[in-house]
Amino acid sequence: MRPTTKDLAKAAGVSLATVDRVLNDRTGVKKRTVDKVNEAIEKMGFVRNLSAANLARRKNYRFLFLLPRTGDQFLDELIARVDEAKSAFAADMVTAEVSQIDDNHPHRIAKILSGLDPEDVNGVAIMAPESPQVRDAMLRLAERGIHAVPFISGQPGTAGEDFVGIDNHAAGATAGRLMGRFAGANGGKILAIAETMQSRGSLERRLGFDEVMTADFPPLQVLPSLETYGDPKRTERIVSNSFANHPDIVGVYVLSSEARGPLEAVAGAGGNADTIVIAHERTPFTECALLSGQIDAVIAQNPGHLVRSAIRILRAWSDQREPLASQERIRIEILLKENL
Amino acid sequence: MRPTTKDLAKAAGVSLATVDRVLNDRTGVKKRTVDKVNEAIEKMGFVRNLSAANLARRKNYRFLFLLPRTGDQFLDELIARVDEAKSAFAADMVTAEVSQIDDNHPHRIAKILSGLDPEDVNGVAIMAPESPQVRDAMLRLAERGIHAVPFISGQPGTAGEDFVGIDNHAAGATAGRLMGRFAGANGGKILAIAETMQSRGSLERRLGFDEVMTADFPPLQVLPSLETYGDPKRTERIVSNSFANHPDIVGVYVLSSEARGPLEAVAGAGGNADTIVIAHERTPFTECALLSGQIDAVIAQNPGHLVRSAIRILRAWSDQREPLASQERIRIEILLKENL
DNA sequence: CATTTATTGAAGTACGCACCTCAGAAATGT
DNA sequence: ACATTTCTGAGGTGCGTACTTCAATAAATG
Numbered sequence: 001m002r003p004t005t006k007d008l009a010k011a012a013g014v015s016l017a018t019v020d021r022v023l024n025d026r027t028g029v030k031k032r033t034v035d036k037v038n039e040a041i042e043k044m045g046f047v048r049n050l051s052a053a054n055l056a057r058r059k060n061y062r063f064l065f066l067l068p069r070t071g072d073q074f075l076d077e078l079i080a081r082v083d084e085a086k087s088a089f090a091a092d093m094v095t096a097e098v099s100q101i102d103d104n105h106p107h108r109i110a111k112i113l114s115g116l117d118p119e120d121v122n123g124v125a126i127m128a129p130e131s132p133q134v135r136d137a138m139l140r141l142a143e144r145g146i147h148a149v150p151f152i153s154g155q156p157g158t159a160g161e162d163f164v165g166i167d168n169h170a171a172g173a174t175a176g177r178l179m180g181r182f183a184g185a186n187g188g189k190i191l192a193i194a195e196t197m198q199s200r201g202s203l204e205r206r207l208g209f210d211e212v213m214t215a216d217f218p219p220l221q222v223l224p225s226l227e228t229y230g231d232p233k234r235t236e237r238i239v240s241n242s243f244a245n246h247p248d249i250v251g252v253y254v255l256s257s258e259a260r261g262p263l264e265a266v267a268g269a270g271g272n273a274d275t276i277v278i279a280h281e282r283t284p285f286t287e288c289a290l291l292s293g294q295i296d297a298v299i300a301q302n303p304g305h306l307v308r309s310a311i312r313i314l315r316a317w318s319d320q321r322e323p324l325a326s327q328e329r330i331r332i333e334i335l336l337k338e339n340l
Numbered sequence: 341m342r343p344t345t346k347d348l349a350k351a352a353g354v355s356l357a358t359v360d361r362v363l364n365d366r367t368g369v370k371k372r373t374v375d376k377v378n379e380a381i382e383k384m385g386f387v388r389n390l391s392a393a394n395l396a397r398r399k400n401y402r403f404l405f406l407l408p409r410t411g412d413q414f415l416d417e418l419i420a421r422v423d424e425a426k427s428a429f430a431a432d433m434v435t436a437e438v439s440q441i442d443d444n445h446p447h448r449i450a451k452i453l454s455g456l457d458p459e460d461v462n463g464v465a466i467m468a469p470e471s472p473q474v475r476d477a478m479l480r481l482a483e484r485g486i487h488a489v490p491f492i493s494g495q496p497g498t499a500g501e502d503f504v505g506i507d508n509h510a511a512g513a514t515a516g517r518l519m520g521r522f523a524g525a526n527g528g529k530i531l532a533i534a535e536t537m538q539s540r541g542s543l544e545r546r547l548g549f550d551e552v553m554t555a556d557f558p559p560l561q562v563l564p565s566l567e568t569y570g571d572p573k574r575t576e577r578i579v580s581n582s583f584a585n586h587p588d589i590v591g592v593y594v595l596s597s598e599a600r601g602p603l604e605a606v607a608g609a610g611g612n613a614d615t616i617v618i619a620h621e622r623t624p625f626t627e628c629a630l631l632s633g634q635i636d637a638v639i640a641q642n643p644g645h646l647v648r649s650a651i652r653i654l655r656a657w658s659d660q661r662e663p664l665a666s667q668e669r670i671r672i673e674i675l676l677k678e679n680l
Numbered sequence: 681c682a683t684t685t686a687t688t689g690a691a692g693t694a695c696g697c698a699c700c701t702c703a704g705a706a707a708t709g710t
Numbered sequence: 711a712c713a714t715t716t717c718t719g720a721g722g723t724g725c726g727t728a729c730t731t732c733a734a735t736a737a738a739t740g
């Protein structure tokens with residue numbers, strides 16, 4: 001049978017009250033007594049029964065996912081996963097809500113963050129472009145006892161090591177390796193398309209992509225990134241321009257999670273079945289396109305993992321525990337039609 | 341605030357005792373009353389506080405991982421992950437032990453299973469070759485209230501849908517696709533090496549591999565599988581024979597999780613840096629080999645996920661819950677040196 | 681040594697639920 | 711109408727921990 005606090009008290013030769021004081025970092029215990037208790041904990045391998053503790057504390061975990069509001073399928077998927085996690089974690093006293101921000105200007109987000117009440121929320125996962133204001137707001141949140149973790153889009157340097165998402169540089173490099181191998185050594189040009197290159201994520205992906213391409217596949221030349229700004233007309237125009245100017249395009253790399261627009265433009269502009277296409281994120285569209293052969297490979301991060309990882313990290317924070325690092329590293333998945 | 345059993349009782353117009361009878365499937369409640377309570381549960385969205393319930397029940401989860409005893413690095417990794425999971429789940433009253441079986445004959449395993457005491461163990465994850473005896477033993481375990489889940493090596497048809505591991509056919513197909521694309525369209529022969537082709541896993545992988553190769557890469561010819569039987573001398577002999585007989589080998593596919601032996605033999609037998617090598621499972625060796633370029637891609641299943649998934653599934657069984665299917669599907673990972 | 685101050689212990693309540701007992705109430709059969 | 715049988719409610723105890731109160735003791739101070 002597992003030792004309880006009572007056993008601990010007996011073993012350490014102190015009372016339950018003292019054990020409690022030590023376990024919960026309360027004041028008014030001599031250092032020597034603290035040590036005595038800790039030794040006993042060590043010796044008998046005492047592990048606090050979190051369920052009982054949380055029960056007694058009447059604790060419940062209320063987490064918030066702050067997401068942007070785009071029509072992106074990847075985002076839909078994320079929201080669906082939060083919903084799923086909500087019921088999966090319900091028995092563990094975890095509740096999670098999604099709040100979508102119409103306008104993702106840094107000061108708007110910062111304002112929302114500063115308006116959060118520790119009574120309502122004890123953890124936030126934030127998907128927002130990097131910015132000093134948001135970073136600041138997150139630090140101030142932490143001071144008020146609300147833990148925040150950057151989600152997918154990073155606020156590097158905030159909240160220590162915690163970050164839920166992939167290493168975009170490595171993701172780009174992975175895409176580069178696949179592109180290089182798939183597109184062959186015969187040479188040709190590669191088109192890179194992003195919604196915007198303002199975002200840190202896209203920049204890093206491009207960087208990683210280029211590194212591999214120049215180092216290992218010099219015959220392939222990557223063209224300057226096209227930016228669609230989410231505008232279908234513009235997308236069509238710039239893509240067909242590119243194909244007109246570069247008849248030797250052999251591959252297309254879509255950096256952003258919204259791949260449908262760019263790929264429709266590519267199809268209309270002269271991309272054919274031989275054009276190697278690599279995109280990001282698993283969505284209904286990329287799944288279909290993989291199966292049909294329109295896309296050759298997808299670099300993805302698992303939305304379910306992302307959401308659950310965020311929840312586990314926030315819960316660990318909330319319990320003053322360390323999250324299990326090896327579980328929380330989000331993998332860069334490579335999807336082919338065979339391993340969907 | 342979340343509704344408690346007390347709230348439920350009030351809402352349903354019955355007493356706490358009756359709510360308890362319904363919640364725990366006890367006898368002696370009229371059907372109409374049961375319905376009344378269930379309606380109330382539905383209406384107020386009552387969710388049992390599992391922590392409190394388990395506390396009251398003095399419940400703890402004791403799980404066992406039955407693994408073979410080979411020197412395999414993949415297995416070492418698995419064991420390390422069980423150990424890790426042990427401490428990670430300790431606060432949730434989960435304990436997990438590993439038991440390695442020297443002799444993995446079906447009847448030996450069946451015997452071990454039948455000797456398990458429901459008092460000591462309430463769930464088992466079993467990694468063992470498919471066999472009717474083991475399957476039977478698992479069914480009989482279930483009757484005694486010990487839930488068993490096939491782990492990595494499958495006992496298809498046992499324990500319903502539960503299976504912790506990847507679809508080996510798809511894994512082989514994935515390997516095939518990569519081999520086809522990496523090895524190029526110039527043609528050549530592909531060497532397939534397995535420890536043994538007796539195992540269902542290897543067979544399925546080979547099948548999936550062949551399907552893709554014949555369908556999409558006809559210029560590449562896959563040679564009959566070599567079986568090493570884990571014997572270094574034999575491995576060296578048959579591999580160098582193959583290279584001697586087929587000077588046009590352009591790729592090697594190692595089907596089993598132990599890749600070191602086969603690859604050393606390949607290196608000694610004439611494989612060069614251009615030979616495309618695809619192997620299974622992430623181990624210290626395959627990691628190194630990926631980074632050095634000796635291996636071009638690894639098809640893997642995440643050991644940490646495997647272990648935790650098994651634990652979650654066993655726990656769900658134990659709580660009479662359904663596991664969250666989407667979380668428990670083990671992904672077929674593709675590892676390149678960029679996304680390690 | 682007296683007094684203050686810092687530690688410690690004893691004893692209790694509560695958390696949400698499981699499980700037990702026993703006494704009534706309600707439904708059923710005769 | 712009566713005896714059964716089947717349901718139901720009231721009330722209690724305990725799970726392992728948190729947190730509180732108050733008294734008792736030990737240690738530090740002057």
